[in-house]
Amino acid sequence: MRLGRAARITLGAVTALILVVIYLPLLVVLANSFSTSTSLSWPPPGFTLEWWGRAFQSAGALDAVGTSVAVAVVATAVALVLGTLISLALQRFAFFGRDAISLLVVLPIALPGIITGIALNNFFRTILGVPLSIWTVVIAHATFCIVTVFNNVIARLRRLGVNLEEASADLGAGVWTTFRLVTFPQLRSALLAGGLLAFALSFDEIIVTTFTAGSGVTTLPIFILNNMFRPNQAPIVAVIAVVLVVVSIVPIYLAQRLSGSEQTRR
Amino acid sequence: MTSAHTTRRAPALPRASAARRGSAFLTAHPRVRLGLLLAAPLFWLVVVYIVALVLLLVTAFWTVDSFTGEIRIDWTLDNIVTVLTGALYQTVTLRTVGVAAAVTVIDVLLALPIAFFMAKVAGPRLQRILVIAVLMPLWASYLVKAYAWRSVLSQDGILEWLLAPLGLHTPGYGLTATIITLSYLWLPYVILPIYAGLERVPDSLLEASSDLGGRTWRTMRSVVLPLAFPAIVAGTIFSFSLSLGDYITVNIVGGASQMLGNLVYTNVGAANNLPLAAAIALIPIVIIFGYLALVRRTGALDNL
Numbered sequence: 001m002r003l004g005r006a007a008r009i010t011l012g013a014v015t016a017l018i019l020v021v022i023y024l025p026l027l028v029v030l031a032n033s034f035s036t037s038t039s040l041s042w043p044p045p046g047f048t049l050e051w052w053g054r055a056f057q058s059a060g061a062l063d064a065v066g067t068s069v070a071v072a073v074v075a076t077a078v079a080l081v082l083g084t085l086i087s088l089a090l091q092r093f094a095f096f097g098r099d100a101i102s103l104l105v106v107l108p109i110a111l112p113g114i115i116t117g118i119a120l121n122n123f124f125r126t127i128l129g130v131p132l133s134i135w136t137v138v139i140a141h142a143t144f145c146i147v148t149v150f151n152n153v154i155a156r157l158r159r160l161g162v163n164l165e166e167a168s169a170d171l172g173a174g175v176w177t178t179f180r181l182v183t184f185p186q187l188r189s190a191l192l193a194g195g196l197l198a199f200a201l202s203f204d205e206i207i208v209t210t211f212t213a214g215s216g217v218t219t220l221p222i223f224i225l226n227n228m229f230r231p232n233q234a235p236i237v238a239v240i241a242v243v244l245v246v247v248s249i250v251p252i253y254l255a256q257r258l259s260g261s262e263q264t265r266r
Numbered sequence: 267m268t269s270a271h272t273t274r275r276a277p278a279l280p281r282a283s284a285a286r287r288g289s290a291f292l293t294a295h296p297r298v299r300l301g302l303l304l305a306a307p308l309f310w311l312v313v314v315y316i317v318a319l320v321l322l323l324v325t326a327f328w329t330v331d332s333f334t335g336e337i338r339i340d341w342t343l344d345n346i347v348t349v350l351t352g353a354l355y356q357t358v359t360l361r362t363v364g365v366a367a368a369v370t371v372i373d374v375l376l377a378l379p380i381a382f383f384m385a386k387v388a389g390p391r392l393q394r395i396l397v398i399a400v401l402m403p404l405w406a407s408y409l410v411k412a413y414a415w416r417s418v419l420s421q422d423g424i425l426e427w428l429l430a431p432l433g434l435h436t437p438g439y440g441l442t443a444t445i446i447t448l449s450y451l452w453l454p455y456v457i458l459p460i461y462a463g464l465e466r467v468p469d470s471l472l473e474a475s476s477d478l479g480g481r482t483w484r485t486m487r488s489v490v491l492p493l494a495f496p497a498i499v500a501g502t503i504f505s506f507s508l509s510l511g512d513y514i515t516v517n518i519v520g521g522a523s524q525m526l527g528n529l530v531y532t533n534v535g536a537a538n539n540l541p542l543a544a545a546i547a548l549i550p551i552v553i554i555f556g557y558l559a560l561v562r563r564t565g566a567l568d569n570l
Contacts (some may be wrong), residue, residue: 146311
């Protein structure tokens, strides 16, 4: 687009400013993780590596990371299967109630977490009489993760069209063979992108988790919430946050590479 | 990718195996195929989610035995009446909707320039870097980010330190802090759909507009905004509904000004009154359904 020089510079400056605001709190967290002050005073009074050492020896923190990864992996796997099925149904067929179903998929993320949380809590404990455990968390997480897979896959299916699938059927491939050899390979990167989002969503979820986790189940957000206001634990929480942001570069970069290599440039 | 597969595997000869017959049956009966595709996900969403939700909402019409604290199935409209007429609930509802609206407006105003820069001005390399830069904070825990703002906004925090020389002060904890923190938390969720929407606006249309004499602002107003509108609305669904139900951020930076989520939380926990909590929960549900119904015609739901 032919933007004036002034307009380009203004837009660039605004973008840079917003990025500064986005990263400022994260930099404060980074600083706090090295600060000798356990309260949040600024500027930090001194430098220490104590919290970094303690964070990597904190059994509670490491356990919580393990629990969160386990929950997120299973919830993502369920969401991948259900999300793919539902997007194939909605994209490849026209039928009565299609809009209702697409609303149904969006609903668990559109309604506030606390509502989903107390609804599931009430459902598991009072109605079904099932004690809360790690599985109730997985079920809850999978429910609101379906939408991220659904969005990615249905967008891909819409773009792919049905020509290749029809060609495959014309050449004698059955329904399953066509899915395995034609549809699935083309969906792979959309599944990866949707799966990554689902994983991130589950990994960071706190509200629904609060209401669906059994008493012994400590996911990372629950651990953080329990320790955030304790003076001697708060800097450890800061360390965990810094590690998470740094580690997250890898999956984001991968997802970008994948979608970038397939996208048609504008 | 696909061509490698097809050249490696010659089409299998039709064999009259069971799998083959099943496949032929499915090809001939699309309705069965649809049913098989939908069975599992619909079962999950309806049984786990809709049933749970409906059962919660039904609870709003029940009552709690004030003596034993157990839920009694006495059909009553008392909870609904309390929520609709109580001054506390009206105040908090207005405050919550106000906060959610303010957060949404702030986020859209911030997201538009950065999304436009990412989609239409930045080169491919810078574009990729910017997408990563916007996505990365999403992986820092929600709680840590809210806590970071608690630290930024505190009386001896970095904001006070930065503003004091200018004669200004940090807003401290309260409604303003809640709005700032929520806007911060949901900003990436608003940027991404708007960015994706702007990416889909063909450059040729923008060029056509300027060829026809449209200046930058005219092109923005008459070409870019209408085309990106569904994506913008999709972004607002996130910021609006996420703000409407939040209670944790309010606990961390909100001071004494409660939101609807806090009322629900208190009634589930300390007050042990699930029916009243369910009645309060109806407020955001009705508001969000109203909002979704309002924006459905813009096609925003396809842009989430």
